[in-house]
Amino acid sequence: MSDHQKAEKIPEKVNLITGKTRVFAILADPIYHVKTPQTMNAVFDAHGLDCVLVPFHVSPAGLPVLVEGLRKLQNFGGFIATVPHKPSMLALCDEVTDAARHIGAVNCVRREEDGRLVGTMLDGIGFVEAMRLRGADVSGMKVFLVGAGGASSAIAFGLADAGVSHITISNRSVVRAVELASRLTAAYPGLSVSTDDQDIEHHYLIVNGSTLGMQSSDAQPIDFTRxxxxxxxxxxxxxxAITPLLAAAQSKGATIFPGKPMLEAQILLMAKHMGALPQD
Incomplete structure (x- = not known):
């Protein structure tokens, strides 16, 4: 079959990438698990935008070099940063929002025309909104949170802003748990915060914001029997989609909230921050 014949067989509905296409990316290590390209490209298609988001697999050591190169790409609009790059992006941006500064991490970056990078953190907003869409109002809840990294910090601040009454932080590094607790109490003086993770049963909401559960060999984020x-x-x-934690909870009859709706709840906010969609 000739190249001309192959070209004729391309379906009309396929969005062709051309020299006019605006490029966006997601940065991760590993990259195989990300769902953002499918979700964001569906948003671009729904809005008739000549844009594409592609996955970039970059190690922490290579992140500064890649980010510096992305500044120079004139058809590049911005990127989403995920595990393990969210905390590192804070220092690599030229400007960050107050939310990102409080949380200590960035997950969405806009490239300005002059190459300046403006970062924000939307994980917490997305998490709370995803729960609200499922009919769960977190106001007044006692929360047991696993993890103290970028995603967990964002979720903690999102929950605090939504009015939870208490957050217990459980993390393999107690120092990081204490540091997150200190930042939370500084920003929300009325919030009850603890790093004593021995009491799970008396919390209403359990959240895994860590990476435990991505691999079958991972340790349990909490004791499932509790x-x-x-x-x-x-x-x-x-x-x-159904992690060991969620499977265990489901077997006990608990209500579960998978991760993908969290992404879907914040995807429009990401598109707006990166400049693909107009701000409200």
Whole structure:
């Protein structure tokens, strides 16, 4: 078959990438699990935008070099940063929002025409909104949060802003848990915060904001035997869709909240911050 014949067989509905296409990216390590390209490109298509978002697999060591190169790409609009790059992006941006500064991490970056990078953090907003869309109002809840990294910090601040009454932070590094607790109490003096993670049962909402559960060999983020049917259990991990934590919670009759709706709830906010869609 000739190249001309192959070209004739391309379906009319395929969005062709041309020299006019505006390019966006997601940066991660590993990259296999990300769901953002499918979701964001569907948004671009729905809005009739000549844009594409592609996955970039970059290690932490290579992140500064890549980011510096992206500044120079004149048809590049911005990117989404995910595990493990969110905390590192804070220092690599020229400007960050107050939310990103409080949380200590960035997950969405806009490239200005002059190459300046403006970062924000939308994980917390997306998490709370995803729960609201499922009918769960977190106001007044006691929350048991696993993790103290970028995603967990964003979720913690999002929950605090939404009016939860208490957050217990459980993390492998106690120092990082204490540091996150200090930032939370500084920003929300009326919030009850603890790093004593021995008491799971008396919390209403359990959230895994760590990476534990992405690999089958991972340790359990919490002791699964302590989950009961009245818990709400959420996991920020996208792949697998049903993590071991969620599977265990489901088997106990608990209500579960998978990670992908969290992404879907913030995807429009990401498109707006990166300049693909107009700000409200």
């Amino acid at each position: 989950i009961h049917a009245t818990h709400l259990v959420a996991d920020a991990i996208m792949e697998p």
